[in-house]
Amino acid sequence: MAECTTEEQWRILEFYSGIGGMRYSLMRAGIHGQVVEAFEINDRANDVYEHNFGHRPFQGNIQSLSAAELDKYAAHAWLLSPPCQPYTRQGLQKDSADARASSFIRILELIPQMQHPPIMLFVENVVGFEISDTHKRMIAIFAKTCFVTQEYILSPLQFTIPYSRPRYFCLAKRKPLCFKNPYLNFQLLHRFTPLAALKDSTMMAGCPPEEVEEECYLSCQPIRNFLEAGSLMVFEQDCHDKEVKRSGDFFEKFAVPHSLIERWGSAMDVVYPCSKRCCCFTKSYFRYVKGTGSLLATYENLKDEAGKSNEICFMKDLGLRYFTPGEVASFHSFPSDFSFPEHITIRQRYALLGNSLSIAVVAPLLEYLFTDLLDVIEAQNSAVGGHAT
Structure with a gap:
């Protein structure tokens, strides 16, 4: 068999590709490979994916x-971020009985039927998936097809991003492949311990999730680092009055109306440019203010009076606005050259971002998943007569 380059080795299928978060994670992790196909049923998400990567995902029913x-793709790895609605606390929690779970279950059930199944899988979902019936079925299929797994619940806060968005991740490798840290096999961890071994970090596993989040909060970057230029308000003092000014009028469309503050002020999560944590942005952000994500106080000098933040009159003076879609994308660690096609509306952008994943978390996990596999891939390809690359 002729020697192959690393770029020719990795063949990857990307299921539920969304707006490209998983593909950007591959790029950020430095994994050289070919996404031989992406699969996504959402037409607007596919517009965004095609806009940024020049390739439109397969939009048919993957069931x-x-x-x-699937054998024809000769893919080494499957990356899957299936619908989370069956497992969310706010949803109906119908689990595997939810129709939106059926395509994921169907894809997993095909693995034992394949002649050349993938040797690696990566699954991302919401916290709660790990106690679902779907999870039990997934683990049973993995056991039947000789996969070893490591599972994690991680948040961007653990990667210096001031964004509280814990998510479930499963990394799976098919024997004879093994993980760099096999002692973590078949465990659910709340720290990125395998990366600690790779990066000489001192972080350990085993701490309660709340302690992990609180510790990581101290090392997070300030929210200011994720804001668009010219987005903050300043007070200019003249001899008579205070006047609020802001560069440009782009941000006016994101201002929170006083009527909403009067109605929902007590339920709003207000953060400042110097803050080091904001709440998770859901797909309903900008449509609703309660429980959909944090709001930014654009006049940060008033943070010294933050004890008044539950007072409606005080909140009206904060210059509250929604984070822009570009800023939400930044919290998700999308690269600076990521953009939306012009026809995607603001609400659609928030909805698509709310269903996306955190690249800062996924990239190092993928780096760990793909570690030390080159020799095994070559041996496998030789055994089956070599896959097309």
């Missing part, structure tokens, strides 16, 4: 795929 069709 119609057969084991033989």
Whole structure:
């Protein structure tokens, strides 16, 4: 067998590709490979994906795929971020009985039927998936097909990003492959311990999630680092009055109306440019203010009076606004050259971002998943007569 380059080795299928968070994570992790196909049913998400990568994902029903069709891709790795609605605390929690879970279960059930199944899988979902019936079925299929797993619940806060968004992750490798840290096999961890071994970090596993989050909060960057230029307000003092000014009028469309503050002020999560944590942005952000994500106080000098933040009159003086779609994308660690097509509306942008993933978390996990696999890949390809690359 002729020697292959690393770029030719990795063949990857990206299921539920959304707006490209998983693909950007591959790029950030420095994993050289080919996404031989992406699958996504959302038309607007595919517009964004195509806009940034020049490739439009397959938009058919993936439940119609057969084991033989998946074998044709000769993919080494599957990356999956299936719908989270069946497992969210706010949803109906119908679990595997939810129709939105069926495509993921169907894809997993094809693995035992394949002649050349993937040797690695990566699954991302909401916290709560780990106690679901779907999770039990996934683990049973992995055991049947000789996969070893390591599972994690991690938040961007653990990666210096001031964004509280814990998510579940499962990394799976098919024997004879093994993880760099096999002593973590079949465990659910709340710290990125495998990365600690790779990066000489002193972080350990085993701490309660709340302690992990509180400790990591101290090392997070300030929210200011994720804001668009010219987005903060300043007070200019003349001899008579205080006047609020802000550069440009782009941000006016994101201002929170006083009527909303009067109605929902007590339920709003207000953060400042110097803050080191903001709440998770849901797909309903900008449509609703309660429980959908933090709001930014654009006049940060008033933070010294933050004890008054539950007083409606005080909140009206904070210059509250929604974070822009570009800023939400920044919290998700999308690169600076990521953009939306012009026809995607502001509300659609928030909805698509709310369903996306955190690149700062996923990239190092993928780096860990793909570690030390080159020799095994070559051995496997030789055993089956070599896959097309």
